[in-house]
Amino acid sequence: MSDRLFERGNTPFADRDALSDHYTPDDLVGRDAEIKQYTNYLEPAVWGEDPNNIFVYGKTGVGKTATTRYLLDNLERDTAEYDDTNISSLHINCDGLSTSYRVAITITNELREPHNQISESGHSTSEVYNRMWEAIDNLAYDPDKPDRTNIVLLVLDEVDHTETGEDSILYQLSRAGENNTLEHARIGVIGISNDLTFASSLSPKVESSLCQKKLFFDTYDANELQEVLRQRAKIAFKDDALRDGVIPHCAAYGRRQSGDAREALDLLRAAGDIARNEGLETVREEHVEQGIDRVQREEVIEGIRTLHEHSQYCIYALATLEAEGATPSRTRGVYERYELVCQLAGVDSLTSRRVRDFLRELSMLGAVETHDQNKGKGGGQFYEFELAHPLETMVTALDDMIEDVGMHSSIEEYT
Ligand SMILES: Nc1ncnc2c1ncn2[C@@H]1O[C@H](COP(=O)(O)OP(=O)(O)OP(=O)(O)O)[C@@H](O)[C@H]1O
Ligand SMILES: [Mg+2]
Structure with missing residues (x-):
């Protein structure tokens, strides 16, 4: 056996990075209607007229960001x-920019040279705003071309992460055209959100400014997802590296995940990784199946790690019962084991009603399977619970908590 730990072997990939979320495709497929509408909304800018403020919304992974980047690149180039x-x-991505102050600093620094950045703190709000307006105004201003119309299109992606009140920077930016805030530039704001209730949560004044034009991105159907995947696969994989069923299978999965192209692309990459780990040059449908297991496992693990600690104790209790072959188990059985886990952890246990609520929540998360046992007249109705994933997965998800609480003898062999 070779004594090298790392060695390149066979791979189905030609350019695996083309499947990552950062990759911007040269061309977009399956978004013709949205592109047509979006292009119409951007039309005034082509003529040097006041640009529209556009609000783009739709569920996650439906191409809002990709389409916006694609159209603005083309718009800049073509004009x-x-x-x-x-x-x-x-x-600008507003994720993490919860205050107007932080949005203004980020815009300013994006527009300034690296050696001329302003610090994140220590300025008054009005000072930061002034610098931001100055940076936007000067972005394309050329003193040699005083008559030229300078249009600035400011994309505020994931705009629901930031302040939206009537004194917010978001509102001021969307009103800047009307208020003649800028001397040399005409500004259009493009807000993007995957929160479908965002626009209706705004005050009427903010809504009418920010959402002059609204553009809804529908979810992808399975055929559109296949188109997206095929186009990307051409770049990401070697010729003939994908067996016939692979793309339809990934597309069907993406469709089940509310038509999310990101999920479908992630799955295709996971399937490719599994094939590569096996030293193969071709990806088969069984790799997609394994990829689905892996992706779902990771989601459940992530989900469990963010749960309330008593909810974690409940699932720990259920895991120990499962290890003993005592599942599906009724609420009372889970509760008794949960009390034991609380004793181990040295904390007071909560009521059995709370535990029932946690179990319901865990079931919605996809971590627990609930069986509704209806025994008809006299038998009554009750629920039974078991883990929805293999014990090893659950133990991995709970490892930090198990370390704190201590190991129950039943699960020792699963760690
Ligand atoms: N029509 C398309 N053609 C090619 N690739 C696409 C298309 N739509 C989406 N993608 C790809 O799918 C992934 C998700 O798309 P995008 O980031 O645009 O979603 P989004 O709607 O902005 O989602 P979120 O609300 O989560 O930000 C990206 O990798 C993107 O390149
Ligand atoms: Mg996006």
Whole structure:
């Protein structure tokens, strides 16, 4: 056997990175209607007219960000030949920018040279805002071309993560055109959100400014997902590396995950990884199946790690019962074991009603399977519970907690 730990072997991939979320495709498939509408909304900018504020919304993974980047790249490139208008765009992700102050600093620093950044704190709000307006105003201003119209399209992606009140920067940015806040630039704001209730949660004034035009991105159907996957697979995999059923299988999975292209692409990559781990050059449907298990396992593990600690104790209790072959188990059985886990952890146990609620929540998360036992007249109705995933997966998900609480003898062999 070779004594090397790392060695390149066979691979089905030509360019695996093309399946990552950061990759921007050159062309978009399956979004014709959205692209047509979006292009219409962007049309005034082409003519050097006041740009629309556009609000783009739809569920996660339906191409909102990808389409926006694609269209703005094309818009900037295609209008470069018109001397009387300049279009520049800036893409900001508001995730983590909960205050208007942080949004303004981020915009300013994105527009400034690396050696000229402003610090994250220590400024008054008005000072930061002034610097931001100055940076936007100067973005495309050229003193040699005083008559040129400079249009700035500001994309605020995941806009629901930031402040949205009537004194927020979001509102001021969406009103800047009307208020003549800027001297040299005309600004259009493009807000993007996967929160379908976001627009209706805004005050009427903010909503009417930010959402002058609204664009809804529908979920992908299985055929559209196949198109997306095929286009990406051409770049990411070697010729003939995918067996026939692989793409339809990944697309069907993406469709089940509410038409999410990101999930479908992630699965295709996971299937490729599994094939590569096996030293193969071709990806088969069985690799997709294993990929689904892996992706779902990771989701459950992530989900469990963020749960309330007593909810984790419940699932720990259920895991120990399962290890003893005592599942499906009724609420009372789970509760008794849960009390034991609490004793081990040295904390007071909660009521059995709370435990029932936790079990319901765990069932919704997909960590626990609930069986509704209806024994008809006289037999009554009750629920039984068991783990929805293999014990090893659950023990991995709970490892931090088990370390704190201590190991129950029944699960020792699963760690
Ligand atoms: N029509 C498409 N053609 C090619 N690739 C696409 C298409 N739609 C989505 N993708 C790819 O799917 C992934 C998810 O798309 P995107 O990031 O645009 O979703 P989103 O709607 O912005 O989701 P979120 O709300 O979670 O931010 C990206 O990797 C993107 O490149
Ligand atoms: Mg996005």
